[in-house]
Amino acid sequence: MASLGKLCVGRPTFLLPSTFLGSPRNLQRSSSAGGPDLKCYRSGRCIRRRLTVYGFLPVDPWAPTIDSASVASQLFAVSLFPYLGFLYFITKSKSAPKLTLFGFYFLLIFVGATIPAGIYAKVHYGTSLSNVDWLHGGAESLLTLTNLFIVIGLREALRKIKDEKESTPGVLPRIKEEEKSSV
Known part of the structure; x- marks a missing residue:
């Protein structure tokens, strides 16, 4: 024994x-x-x-x-590739409002700041980023800015579309006016 x-x-x-x-x-x-x-x-x-x-x-x-932290970090790293593809195609389509597109790119700044903050929390405090309030709050404030950029950009685009619909007369009255003038 x-x-x-x-x-x-x-x-x-x-x-x-x-x-x-x-x-x-x-x-x-x-x-x-x-x-x-x-x-x-x-x-x-x-x-x-x-x-x-x-x-x-x-x-x-x-x-x-199974160590959930290990699986989560691997999924986090792998998820960057589809997101970069999303950014490529949404930029190429030119269909997103500029501020919203900036918000989607700003998310990369959030990711870029979160990784070193997580490493700093692990090395200096011996715990994860979520347990160090001042680091976690700073990182989450970047995510809040990202969300604000996206939402404000979409809101401006919707208001612009609404204003265009209100300022332009309907298609049907224009057609009737053209028919009367051609007769």
Whole structure:
């Protein structure tokens, strides 16, 4: 029993943080239990764990829970590509109001400021960004500005359309006037 304690004792250390995109946690781990993927039971039996990959997310089938922070950060990083595609096509279509388009681009400033703020919170406070009020509030204020730019731009566009409809006479009266003048 003493040898089992020596074999399975010790918390694994991670060479890369679990939130690093694409770093399978169990492959990056080194432990005193005889290897990174060794699972030991009280009975003294040890087996090697295997890593299962679902899409781009590595998942350890023996883990009691999946680290939600790791999955969230990977999804956050991958979601940037569809958003850049959205920005490309909405800019190319020239259908969005200028202030709204600026708001969509301003969201990238929010993302660019949130990432270093999250790293700073983790390094200096040892917790996530959401637990450091002054950093989290500053980052969220950028998101608030983003939302304001988008909404005010759309509101101005709707008012402009409404004003154009009110200022131009209907199509039917113009056609009747043209018919009378041609006779």
